[in-house]
Amino acid sequence: MKMEDDAMPDMSVEIAGVRLKNPVMTASGTFGSGQEFSEFIDLNRLGAVVTKGVASVPWPGNPTPRICETPSGMLNAIGLQNPGVETFRERDLKFLEQFDTRVVVNVCGHSVAEYVDCVEKLADAKRADLLEINISCPNVKEGGIAFGTDPRGVEEITAAIKKAAKQPVIMKLSPNVTDIAEIARAAEAGGADGLSMINTITGMKIDIRRRTYALANRTGGLSGPAIHPIAVRMVYQCAQAVNIPIIGMGGITDAESALEMIMAGATAVSVGTANFHDQTTTLRVVEGIRDYMEQYHVESIRDLIGCVR
Amino acid sequence: MAEKFREQGVVLSNGQIGTGIFDLKLKTDKIAAAAKPGQFVSIYSNDKSRLLPRPISICGADSETGELRLTFRVAGKGTEEFSRLAAGEKVDLVGPLGNGFPLERAFATDDSRNCADRDGAAESVGVKGRRVFLIGGGIGIPPMVQLAKTLTERAQAAGDTAASAGSPETFQASAGSQAAGANAVGFQAAPFITSVLGFRDELFLVDDLxxxxxxxxxxxxxxxxxxxxxxxxxxxxxxxxxxxxACGPTPMLRALKKYAEETGTECWLSLEEKMACGIGACLSCVCRSTEVDGHSKVKNKRVCTEGPVFRSTDIEL
Known part of the structure; x- marks a missing residue:
């Protein structure tokens, strides 16, 4: 579709004072730090790159098999393998310096002290625009989800991280709770600048040929289109419950699934598992949203955020 | 970093060559021309409820015609779908992926080794070709076909070059000074290839080797x-x-690793692991490494990116 530059719909959004050229980001853990995908797509066209979870020191992750496919989805139990924040800063953030996109650094830890340590080590990292705090990983025994399922714990860890962080703090929430709105309110009360949701849903697959768990970790996190309606529902619930921006994720594969999330209340969206299926998914989503806006004469994407109430 | 391509392959033919073993030939634009022995491709399901690509090793790649040959075993729903692909149908591919077998190791010179027990051909020009085992277990055999073909072609090319370069003395002198150059196989001695193939019962790809x-x-x-x-x-x-x-099931690779250590033999193993992205981003397909890896900073290496072929002494099995 041909349009004059000044007639292009405005796709920019703002999260905690950080402007994104469009609302399409990558979901942590599915995109590395962008280097591998930069062979297939132009990272400059993304609203933001969300990097794989990084901790204060290197983590070895879980035994293999770490993933398996499920209908319209997959289970993963990587176990937050990461090279540690020092290497991450020197190598990964340095790589991202060359691109005109926002960088959201996902942070993980086993304890409040470890999260705080990592956040402090990122304090003077200029390339880190936002921090996304993973308190929802279902695949590590300590930390991760243990912090994300109790409202009081969520508020406390959010407050501790906010105190140490120099960048705005986005808390990444787990769907493995009874009332996600309650958790969202706790994060907001702790001072969170935004929410990311949803992390994966705990699941299990049995390998009937081997008569054992398909994953070495026994359980894993379910992602992909299979969880999209759950994610939309939870984003919607939290959008009604809090006044901070929400980054929506869970099964986004195309413009339609992204727009659903935005209309339910997400300011931006993250594409995750679909990157494995098609390395160019993020760009298809950007183009698809633009096409929709042109077709329906939407001047600003911001007019669509939370338009369904 | 070697270039990777995402493209649609067009099925040229697909046939069953054993129980559950299929021989798929695809026309590719760039992948076959770029493929090296021991690399693999990600092949995507046309059923969009199956999100993840299947990593399949390359059995043959013709750089001139663009024909890519994938020989695979039906192991689940995805490969079952690929077994039903018919000529003319299309399938999404990404590749070539990973590092192939280090071909130059088959041409490396080793002056210390006694070649007295060697038969005439090499002796006549005074060059010591390396004795190379290509070991395939079951569905680990396919990459050995492409490896055997490529090693042989390189040796022939080297022989032609040597012949046109002049006397056997020149040939020998050059061979001695060119140990293990990555692509410098020009004047080196042809390896003696022995394929060792393990099967449960039914044979396949034997004639190809x-x-x-x-x-x-x-x-x-x-x-x-x-x-x-x-x-x-x-x-x-x-x-x-x-x-x-070698390529094959983990117990075979484990035994070969031990054998190589006991006999002091240089050994390169091609590993298999469940993958999600196939390009090094997701960290699904790691194997344990003996030393801390430069990329991961832990004792893990990505099979898709640092592998799938590893020196046996660099990994734990």
Whole structure:
């Protein structure tokens, strides 16, 4: 579709004072730090790159098999393998310096002290625009989800991280709770600048040929289109419950699934598992949203955020 | 970093060559021309409820025609779908992926080794070709076909160059000064290839390997060749190698790693692991490494990116 530059719909959004050229980001853990995908797509066209979870020191992750496919989805139990924040800063953030996109650094830890340590080590990292705090990983025994399922714990860890962080703090929430709105309110009360949701849903697959768990970790996190309606529902619930921006994720594969999330209340969206299926998914989503806006004469994407109430 | 391509392959033919074993030939635009032995491709399901690509090793790649040959075993719903692909149908591919077998190791010179027991061909020009085992277990055999073909072609190209370069003395002198150059195989001696193939019972791809050297067979049920596994066959026939390239089930690779250590043989193993992205981003397909890896900063290496072929001494199995 041909349009004059000044007639292009405005796709920019703002999260905690950080402007994104469009609302399409990558979901942590599915995109590395962008280097591998930069062979297939132009990272400059993304609203933001969300990097794989990084901790204060290197983590070895879980035994293999770490993933398996499920209908319209997959289970993963990587176990937050990461090279540690020092290497991450020197190598990964340095790589991202060359691109005109926002960088959201996902942070993980086993304890409040470890999260705080990592956040402090990122304090003077200029390339880190936002921090996304993973308190929802279902695949590590300590930390991760243990912090994300109790409202009081969520508020406390959010407050501790906010105190140490120099960048705005986005808390990444787990769907493995009874009332996600309650958790969202706790994060907001702790001072969170935004929410990311949803992390994966705990699941299990049995390998009937081997008569054992398909994953070495026994359980894993379910992602992909299979969880999209759950994610939309939870984003919607939290959008009604809090006044901070929400980054929506869970099964986004195309413009339609992204727009659903935005209309339910997400300011931006993250594409995750679909990157494995098609390395160019993020760009298809950007183009698809633009096409929709042109077709329906939407001047600003911001007019669509939370338009369904 | 080698270039990777995402493209649609067009099925040229697809046939069953054993129980659950299929031989798929695809026309590709760029992948076949870029593919090296031991690399793999990600092949995507046309059923969009199956999100993840299947990593399949390359059995053949013709850089001139663009034909890519994938020989695979049906192991689940995805490969079952690929077994039903018919000529003219299209399928999404990404590749070539990973690092192939280090071909130059088959041409490396080793002056210390005694070649007295070698037959005439190499002796006549005074060059010591390395004894190379290509060991394939079951569905680990396909990449050995492309490896055998490529090693042979390189040796022939080297021989042609040597012949046109002049006397055998020139040939020998050059060979001695060109140890292990990555692509510098120009004047080096042709390797002596022995394919050692392990099967449960039914044979496949044996004829594809025969043109390139001796083929030794082991079957679990003893219906052909040595009764037992590939190592049983190697021991029974008292075979020895200077370098081993292998692909197959983990127990076989584990045994070969041990054998290589015991005999002091250089050994390269191609591993298999469940993958999600295939390009190094998701960290699903790691194997354990003996030393801290430069990328991961832990004792893990990505099979898709640092592998799938590893020096046996660099990994734990």
């Amino acid at each position: 025969k043109p390139y050297g001796d083929v030794v067979i082991a079957t679990e049920d003893g219906s052909c060749g040595t009764k037992g596994n590939v190592l049983d066959a190697i021991r029974e026939k008292n075979l020895k190698a200077d370098v081993i390239y």
